[in-house]
Amino acid sequence: MLSRTQRSGSRPGAALLVFVCYLVAFAAAQYDPLKDFCRRWAHQAAVVDDRLYIDGGMVDWKPFSASSQNYTNPFFLYSDLGQTTEGMPTLNAGLSKNATIPTVNGGVLWEDSVNKRLYLYGGEFYQSPPTGFVLYSYDILYDNWISLGQPAGSAMVVPTSYGAGVSISWKGEAYHYGGWFNNASVPGWNGPPQASNRLIKYTMDTNTWSNLTGPDNVRRAEGAMVYIPAGDAGMLVYFGGSDDLYGNGTLTPEPLDRIYLFDIANTKWYSQMATGRIPENRRRFCAGATWAQDQSSYNIYIYGGAGFPPDTTGYDDIYILSIPSFQWIRGPYPADSNSTGPYPKSMMTCNVVNNAQMLVIGGTYSNDTTYMCDADVVWGEHSMDLGKQNPQDAIWALFKPNLTTYVVPTDILTAIGGASTGGAQTTAPVSGFNAPDLSVLMTRKAIVQSRSPTRDVSVPTAGKAHPGSGVVLGTGVIAGIAIGSVVAIIIILTACIICIRRRKKYYAGPRQANQPPPGWAGSNPPSASPAYSYPSPPLPVPVSGPPAELESEQGITPVYYTPARSPSSGKYEAWTTPAAAEMPLPSPTRSTRSRRASRASDREREARGVMPGQPYYSPVRTPDAVWPSFQGQTQSPNQGGVAYEADSSPLPIHPSGIGGGRPGPGTLPPGVPVQPRWDEPRR
Template sequence: MAGVVLFTLYLYTLTQYALAAETNCSRIFHSAVISNGKLYIDGGEMHTRWPNETITTKPIDDLETIDLTKSWVNSDTDLYTYIPKPLANNTAIYLDEGAAWSDGDNLFFYGGYVSGVNGPSVPPLGTWKYNIASNEWTHNGFSGAALVRLCQGGAVQSSSKAYYLGGSLNPGGNPSFAGTAGADVYMDPGLITLDMDKQEWTNASTADMNEWGTIGDGYTSLLESAGEEGAIVAFGGYKYSVGQTLSYLAYRQNETIHRNSMETVRVYDISEQKWYTQQTSGDVPGWRMSGCTVVAPAQDLSSYSIYVFGGMANTTALSDGNVYVLSVPSFRWIRVTDDNSIRIKHKCVRPQNNTMIVVGGNTPVTNREYDPLPQNCDSATFANGIGIFDLHSLSWISNYNASYSDAYRIPSKVSDVIGGSETGGATVVSPKDGFNSTSMESLFKKRNNATDSGTSSTSTSSTTGQSSSGSKKSLSGGGIAGVTVGCVAGVGLIADLAWFLARRHRKAKAASSTRLAWQSDASAIPPLESPQKELYGSGPEVYEMGVRDQARFEMPAENMAVEMPAEGIKR
């Protein structure tokens, strides 16, 4: 009997070690949106760290949530709740670098591509909707302009409209091109809009945005109460001519002509469907891509503070982890923090007037931007892949206070530049050298009745609704789902658990650290004489991203939602 007890205790000790052995490293390529007092995080890839410093990678196939109606600390082990997806027959899907929006009752998912690390087969084209109350998924009922599936565009929203600016077409997201000889990643122009009430897509031209009308992995923000129907502000990221192949890596963006400026920003009047350019001044940040923004309007709407965090230049030496504010309509840049903690591929949301939450992201090391390395793992500031920034005190904190309901207060570092006080009253309401056009000046003198959600890449909603889901006392993708050892129930139970953990460990190891070519060091990527590809097991073909010009694809009729490389593709 004593031997059985000792053996049981031995297995229990091994189990506890195994439970503690793996930790989350970082999460990238996901989307994030707030609805009904919850933060929803979808798709992307999780890097898991093991005791021997091995990092494994796997795609995330469930929908994850954080309760924003309760207070918590970002290091809490029960921070996340997980909603399983019905993946059979593509009832629901999971992709990298997709976009998410919410109308308060439903979540909408568009864009992306399959993971190159044990990802699924390429799903059919479409827009997916998740009804929060009924916990049901569908991709039926959408109409309007025909779409291809894009990635790395700018996703913003108002209360009823979802906008997607620019982006690129990846064969890994489009079943008609996956496996097609000569298919490659290339730029695509256009601003597509989803009316979430009607479930209808429309398209607007971006030809006047810049010389090619393209932008990828840049910074896109919505000023919802500006003008008649709002204004979109865009800067940073990359740009290439339509049909030109490209690399998604920041360190490959060596030519200035392929960088959307941080000093000259683009402004889109939604009501007039007109693009403007405007010079900025002040603490203009160096060019960057792969960061995020949130928008905080002054209480009197005399100014909008666009908070900009993270991103990477074409070298880590030229990058920084500072937080900047672009104040509009003065178009003044103000650096509000000094930090060397570079972060890329994260999302930002604004759940409260004075709070920004940073979701996921990765710390690039030299040009190893996405490689799963111990140096890339999250610091304590971003425990559980969550960072919290106070927009008024301009400080990183670890605790989320659900009762923090103060109105937005402009920090003194901003009001010292634009005048007024923490509640508004800006006295500097035009650019240093004036507006580029009187029409744009008129745009910023108008205010509509919209209540700014204050977010850019995602949006909040105050309506209510519940989803059926299970709580896991583990970290996103890194812990063991639903396993709690409260007591030693017997040798059989412990042995079964130990077997499960060993099996899961082998499965995680099988999800190797192999990266797509555009996510890896340049030394591993040969010059492209013709499009090349790697095969990941029996999954879809994943293409390397070249940097040379390839043959341009013919564009379809002007009334299509986005420029498409071939005919016959249906949404």
């Protein structure tokens, strides 16, 4: 039985109007998601079968300028994992997503490979107030979205942004831990942002929710969580990110030597200390898990992330957490283990494909002074060969559609022993397990059971109607719908033209230098946790800023290296260091159409002084925003407190780099909650 929302959405007239709205919005955007791509970040991504789906987030268009940055990305795209362009999966546009489906940043896409669906959960709205939570699902077979309504079951669920999400298709379950409550994610939210300490569980086949506890009472956000098939039903592994110790958006680093594990079968949390080369504190990085063929080791690869003071620049590096030895291993990039790479990134996505490769999509370049695009030739796609199964023994490599087997690389074997197929010799932490149960669970392999689809998932034949939409209409009804639709189209086009003119007039106008930045309502923390309920009536929500490309504070300026093509190696070296080149130059044997397209692209690049295969560069401009001040390990040993600049009036705050102000003059003693500050983005 379809709900009223679903039934109304299937009416041809309504569907036509929505489709027209989408076309008008698309035309107004004046950007092509493939040809004009420059950068992408804070999006959601998921893999089902041979496609990697990319939704929402923020995007910069090329040519890079003040008017082409920080756009909400309305396009729903997919990368074809069975086909490559310039050595990376081919990106395709044109999937359906009308204006009724939220476009958010910092959310999550849960994949259901059994029923061929995606679920959109959480995230923040940009330049519009958030709406009450409704779970939307994308039907892969029929290329349409449906509303599954508000959460059902015993739990009241209020989604967060920049939390950690993972789905387990064979169980039909999805999980989300932590994240931020704020007035860009929760309707009517008043006061400073606040992180969550809850683990949310969604059961796909019954459309029900559970509100579970976290490992403790600490509120966390911006970390990473992955699934490994250890224990009886698998385990969730969480680490890194930010702690909100005072419930007011103040950021304290969560050290990466502390690993949290959730045993799904027993719904129980464990904590385990890790050893080895511990990664530097970071947030908004991405992670993916794979394992040896005999499951004697589970290896979690992480990339990049934003930093905390005094090193706010962030990271361009790879680390590997090997379980059950719980050893951190500095990955093969960069080659110098005492430094990070030249292009620190955060807010990208990591998706493991067939256990053997991991696609890193997009990300924001912290402190970038050159404002180059992110490998725009391949739409910001970067591929890790997790087992380094290539002649160059390189971690960054061309994507191989047929690579489906993972082998344990030398970097890990050196630490835990064994062979490429498994047989790890180190199977416990150096100082032992923190809990006796954990030592037993690590010896067990999850029993992966076959889950039956709850609907027909065979490939639909041409013209097959979507279930529930098979309404036969008479000729008169069809004619009435057509006439009404034409009138509606005229009204919609007129309204859109007016809106576009007003928008252009607004952006063409001068900006006041001292105008408070858009951002976050209220300055006092709520008296208690939001307790998963909405205020009534809703309070007005100001327009929020984007999760901005961030610069450093305290005069720290990172060093960026101008990429150069090595004449001897013939490699792209735009995104990695010269010693770790990523993509070989295109093959000279291509179709006539490909050669024409390449020559056109080369002419455009030569006009801008960029060699073929190198990223586009844009004129240097002033960065958008500054990093916040942080509570925690940010003071020098001889410092008695945290000093602040004077300001005549405190402004709102936001933990993820959007808008905000700073406290007044003075010094606070250590241990007192300190609220971060953000300055107005400078254009």
